[in-house]
Amino acid sequence: MKLNKMGERAIIDRIFSTGNVSQEPDDCSLMDCGDKYILFTTDSISEKVHIPELATPYEAGRFFGSINLSDVAAMAGIPESFMASYNLKNDMEIEYLSEFSRGLSSLLHEYKVEFVGGDTKEADENIFVGFCIGRQEKDLVRKRSYIGPDQILCLTGNVGKVGAAYISYKNGIDVRESSRRMLDIKPRLDVAEIISRAGARFMMDLSDGLFGCLSQMKHDYGYGFRLVEHEVRMHGSVDEISKITGMPKRDIAMNIGGDYELLFTIDNDHFGEFSREMETNNIDISYIGNTWNGNNIIFDGERWENIEEKGWEHFSIEPDAPEE
Structure with missing residues (x-):
C-alpha cells in the first residue's frame, strides 16, 4: 500500500x-x-x-x-x-x-x-x-498518558489564524500576507511551565488542528472528548474568510491546524484553584469541554454530534481538495 x-x-x-x-x-x-x-x-x-x-x-x-x-x-x-x-x-x-x-x-x-x-x-x-x-x-513534565476520564479540556489563546491564512492562500486572497501569517507561529514557552505547575494533566500542541489532536488522543488512549463549540475561541480572521469562501468556520478553525497553541486537561475538582492561578498570571485560557469514556462529540448549541474530522495529516488529501 x-x-x-x-x-x-x-x-x-x-x-x-x-x-x-x-x-x-x-x-x-x-x-x-x-x-x-x-x-x-x-x-x-x-x-x-x-x-x-x-x-x-x-x-x-x-x-x-x-x-x-x-x-x-x-x-x-x-x-x-x-x-x-x-x-x-x-x-x-x-x-x-x-x-x-x-x-x-x-x-x-x-x-x-x-x-x-x-x-x-x-x-x-x-x-x-x-x-x-x-x-x-x-x-513538571506533562505526558499525554496523564489523560483520564472527567477531566476539563482547556486551550490557550485562540485557533484558526493559520487555517484562515491557508484557505486565503489557496484561494489567491492577499497571498503575500497569507504566506506570512501561515508561518507566524509562536511556541507557547511563555505559559507552558506555569500551566504545568498550576496542575495541568496531559498536554500537547495543536500542530495538526484541534480535531486532529482529539482524534489522535482517542486512538492512542481510548478516552473521548465532549467539545462545546461556542467555548472555542476563534481568531478574528476565521469569520471573514468563512464569509468570503463559504467554508464553515468550524472547519477553518478546528480542522486545519498549524496554530501551535496548547491543548491540555485539568482535574475537575481543581478548576477553581487553576482558574485563579491563570487569572493571577494573566494567561488566556478557554475551558472547552471534558474527557469521557465515549466518542469524540461536539455540541453546536442545539445538539451533540460525532466529530468525524481527523484534522491535518501528511500523506493525505488537503482540507480544501475534493476527493476523487
Missing part, C-alpha cells in the same frame, strides 16, 4: 509496531536523569511542502525553529540546545540560506536556546531538519 493511501498516523502506527519503539507517543522523547528528564525532539520542513511561495526565508527560518521548540513547550520543558541538518539543492542562492539562518538565529536568541551545530548535504530538494534538546523536573 502506498503512503498516500494511509495517512500520517497510520504510517506512524506501522513504524511503532515494527521498530521496537519504547517511548510513549509524546511530543518529545525522554531520558531519565535522576530528578529531571532530558527532552529530545526533531521536526523538519521542506521548501516545497511547508514554505508558501511568497514567504521570506527569514520567516521560514523562524517557523522552522518555532515548530521544534513547540514540541518542548508541549511537555512543559525548557529548551536549551538546537541542532540543524540542511539538505540543499546546489543552485540555492546563498542569500536565501543566510536569511533563513538569520531567522532561525533570531528565534533561538528570543528563547535563549543555543545553536550547537549540525550538518549540510547536497540534495534534490531543500529540506531542513531540526533537533532540540531541553530539560525539566520530572514532576
Whole structure:
C-alpha cells in the first residue's frame, strides 16, 4: 500500500509496531536523569511542502525553529540546545540560506536556546531538519498518558489564524500576507511551565488542528472528548474568510491546524484553584469541554454530534481538495 493511501498516523502506527519503539507517543522523547528528564525532539520542513511561495526565508527560518521548540513547550520543558541538518539543492542562492539562518538565529536568541551545530548535504530538494534538546523536573513534565476520564479540556489563546491564512492562500486572497501569517507561529514557552505547575494533566500542541489532536488522543488512549463549540475561541480572521469562501468556520478553525497553541486537561475538582492561578498570571485560557469514556462529540448549541474530522495529516488529501 502506498503512503498516500494511509495517512500520517497510520504510517506512524506501522513504524511503532515494527521498530521496537519504547517511548510513549509524546511530543518529545525522554531520558531519565535522576530528578529531571532530558527532552529530545526533531521536526523538519521542506521548501516545497511547508514554505508558501511568497514567504521570506527569514520567516521560514523562524517557523522552522518555532515548530521544534513547540514540541518542548508541549511537555512543559525548557529548551536549551538546537541542532540543524540542511539538505540543499546546489543552485540555492546563498542569500536565501543566510536569511533563513538569520531567522532561525533570531528565534533561538528570543528563547535563549543555543545553536550547537549540525550538518549540510547536497540534495534534490531543500529540506531542513531540526533537533532540540531541553530539560525539566520530572514532576513538571506533562505526558499525554496523564489523560483520564472527567477531566476539563482547556486551550490557550485562540485557533484558526493559520487555517484562515491557508484557505486565503489557496484561494489567491492577499497571498503575500497569507504566506506570512501561515508561518507566524509562536511556541507557547511563555505559559507552558506555569500551566504545568498550576496542575495541568496531559498536554500537547495543536500542530495538526484541534480535531486532529482529539482524534489522535482517542486512538492512542481510548478516552473521548465532549467539545462545546461556542467555548472555542476563534481568531478574528476565521469569520471573514468563512464569509468570503463559504467554508464553515468550524472547519477553518478546528480542522486545519498549524496554530501551535496548547491543548491540555485539568482535574475537575481543581478548576477553581487553576482558574485563579491563570487569572493571577494573566494567561488566556478557554475551558472547552471534558474527557469521557465515549466518542469524540461536539455540541453546536442545539445538539451533540460525532466529530468525524481527523484534522491535518501528511500523506493525505488537503482540507480544501475534493476527493476523487
